[in-house]
Amino acid sequence: MAQTILTVKNLVTSFVLDQGEAHAVDDVSFTVDQGEVLGIVGESGCGKSVTSLSIMRLIQKPGYIKSGEIIFNGINLLEISDAEMRKIRGNKMTMIFQEPMTALNPVYTCGNQIEEVFKIHQPHLSPKQRKEKTIEILKKVGIPSPERRYHEYPHQLSGGMRQRIMIAMAIVCDPLLLIADEPTTxxxxxxxxxxxxxxxxxxxxxxxxxxxxxxxxxxxxxMCDKVAVMYGGKIIxxxxxxMIFAHPRHPYxxxxxxxxxxxxxxxxxxxLYNIPGSVPSLWEWPQGCRFYKRCERARDNCQRTPPMLTTQDGHQVACYYPITT
Amino acid sequence: MTEVIRCHKLVKHFPIYGGILNREIATLKAVQEVSLSIDGGKTLGLVGESGCGKSTLGRSLIRLLEPTSGDIYFKGENITRLSGARLRSLRKHLQIVFQDPFSSLNPRMTVREILEEPLRVHKIFSEASQLQRRTKELLELVGLPLDALNRYPHEFSGGQRQRIGIARALAVEPELIILDEPVSALDVSVQAQIINLLLDLQRQFGLTYLFIAHDLKVVEHVSDEVAVMYLGHIVESGPSRSLYQNPQHPYTQALLSAIPLPTPKRNRQRIILKGDVPSPINPPSGCPFHPRCPKAQPKCEKEKPILQKIPSAIPTTASDHNHQVACFYPG
Structure with missing residues (x-):
């Protein structure tokens, strides 16, 4: 059995705005094992990015993690100090973002930005070693003529090359967990x-x-070994x-x-088949099952939050009337 | 069916200015000698990666951009050099729906004003009662509630905004609509609604579409014919089914094999192209695709292949005779 790297338990991330407080991520639980790829899918505003930012503890005001546990490699990330978190973030747990142009710093060369990771997490390396290792990692992510690219700025690279630089930065310290937020969108x-x-x-x-x-x-x-489908801040x-592709059980x-x-x-x-209505915004999420207003199978009791049911082989679904085939 | 729009050797270059004297220092060759035609009531899908010139081609075709050279014919009439009142009255027949429903609607206008504007500009209706009837009709056509009329674009979701954009294009009863990435900014569940709406409207009014998109799955679904663009050139074109099931150009083959499909555990032979799309300012010699092509031969570097019917050695069905490819070594 592979070791569990990350356990997220009943995570609630909340945003306090003028309209009131809303749970952008509402009672989300999942695990990721060593060597495993978990896919989180959903449409815009379903809470998938907020989930990943919560794991990285990068949620900024007016948002905060209200409750739950995030256990990474045996450590509860919600209990450690900011300084301890900084030692994990970018080191053993890293992230790549959707838009590589905005995620990279335009005023530093690519080499410089990758070296920064070494400066912070492996300060014992000499400048020469740092440069060697940086060029090595550029090679590893398939950047042609890495010695030249080392001295180039992000704007001199194409979108694909920039994303490779982002990936290089994320893997230099051999992370245990890499979070990729729409890396190719x-x-x-x-x-x-x-x-x-x-x-x-x-x-x-x-x-x-x-x-x-x-x-x-x-x-x-x-790409993925297992999938969490999110809708309205919940894993449904x-x-x-x-199994999910062969026998989807949730109507969504x-x-x-x-x-x-x-x-x-x-x-x-x-x-084409289409789901009626549109994705509701955070403030329009209905009580109970978040999907019931758009759902063909909905009945009265869907206005109460459906429990997560586990079927055979670890397939879970949050629905009172799941599809059975 | 009769042909609605046709272009012949259409070229669009953009000058690039620079230096101290701000002289023209280079030319961006966005569209290079493209010839195509669309029959009435049909959809031509135009696919290609960003920067390949597909939007420029769409806009040049309806004279939103001045073509550098070449000719455009609308129902047999050469419209390349129309101007003034005649161009304006032509615009009634040629409309466009843009990709981003957030920036293509004026945030200071109500939906009513947005929909009435084309009717007023083209002097189709002038009386208030007629305008009102038509705007209501348009809302019903695109499936928006009537109370939408007095609201502003920001009050709507992305899908609803795209419906407003479609209603605006429909207002003047056009014959040809350029759909420039109409669903790429939308969520999957909403995307299907808009595609269905566009198909319904086409059936109802016999509209002709140029459907520009980078999503090949969507294009296959909506198109009768498909043209694949690369660096300003059409490298392959033909009936949708024939092109998708029997792609001849190495670029089309790579594009199709690169689509991630929602069916896990299937071993698909995937062609991974090396490198990036070259710059249209300094395009490669010969075949524009040769630096990335897995099949490139010395000839490809020197000569530019022209778009022509696929050699008869490759078996085709009757509907495939329009299948054309610009490659020395197709198949």
Whole structure:
């Protein structure tokens, strides 16, 4: 049995705004084992990014982590000091973001920014060693002519190359957990394929666990061992990737899968399945099941929060009337 | 069916100014000798990665951008050099829906004002009662509640805003609508609603679409014909089914194999292209794709392949005879 790297238990992250207080992440629990890839999928505003920022303890005011536990490698991250957290963040637990241009500092060279990680987390290295290791990591993430790129600024690189620099920064300290928040959303499809291939390649070489946040079910199917589907701040379905794609049990998951046009199938110009209504904003989330207003299977008791039911093989679903096939 | 729009060797270059005297120092070759046509009531899907010139082509086609050279024909009439009143009356027939429903609607105008503006500009209706009837009709067509009329764009979600953008384009009863990435800014569950709406409207009014998108799954679903663009060139075009099931150009093949599909545990042969798209300011010689092409030969570096019918050696069905590819070594 692989060791569990991260356990998130009943996490609630709340935002206090003029309109009142709202739980952007509401009672979310999951685990990630060593070497495992967990995909968190959902549409905009479902709380997937807030979940990842909570794990990194990067939630800023007016948001705060209200309750729950985040246990990383045996340490409860919500109980340690900021100084201790800084030793973990960027070192054993790292993150890459969607937009590499805004995540990189435009006034420092790429080499400089990667070296900064060594300066902070491995201060014993000499400047020469630092440079050597940086060039080595640039090579590892597939940057051509790394010696030259070392001296270049982010604006001189293409989007795909920038994302490779971000990945390099995230893996220099051999992290136990890498959180990737929409790592390829800003990239073109052929560049996306390159970056996904790189991530797969890197994972083969290490025991690094990963949380991959995305709205693209195709990427989940391709990359992840298990999936958490989020809607309205809650995980509504959770389980092994194969099972969720083969037998989705929550009406929302099924709806999402059915609304993607599939390649080479069916007559073109036919009507696509669609989920009625639109994704409600934080302030419009209904009581009880967050999905019931858009749900075809909804009945009266859906206005009470459905419990997380576990079916066979660890497939969990939060629905009173799950799909059974 | 009769052809609605056609362009012949359309070229669009953008000058780049620089230096102390602000002279033209370079040219960005956005669209290079593109010829295409769309029949009435049909959809041409235009795919390609960012910067390949697909939006520029769409905008040049309806004279929102002045083409550098080439000719554009609307229902057989050359519209390349129309100006003044004649151009303005042409615009009624050619409309566009933009990608970003957040920046393409004026935040200071109510939905009523947004929908009435094209009707007033083109002097289609002038009486208040007619305007009112038409705006209500438009809202119903795109599935928005009637109380939307007096609200502002910020009060709507992304999908609803895109419906407003579609209603605005429909207001003047156009024949051709350029759909420039109409669903890429939307959530998956909303995307399907907008696609269905566009298909319904096409059926109802016999609209002709140029559907520009980078999502190949969506394009296959909505298009009759598809054209693949790379660095300002159309590298492959043909009936949707034929192009998707039997792609001939190495770039099309790579694009299709790069799409992540929502079916886990399937071993797909994937073609990973090396490197990035070159700059359209300094495009490569010969075939624009040769630096990234897994099949490139010395010839590809020197000569530019032209778009032509696929060689008869490759078996095709009757509907495939329009399938064209710009490659020396297709298949």
């Amino acid at each position: 800003a990239l073109d499809v052929t560049i996306q394929a390159q970056v996904l291939e790189l991530i797969k390649e890197l994972r083969k070489q290490s025991q690094m666990a990963m949380i991959l946040i995305t709205h693209d079910l195709g990427i989940v199917a391709e 379905e959770y389980g092994p990737t194969d 998951t099924l709806g999402l899968l059915r609304s993607i046009p599939s390649l080479h199938q069916g007559p073109t110009k036919s009507k």
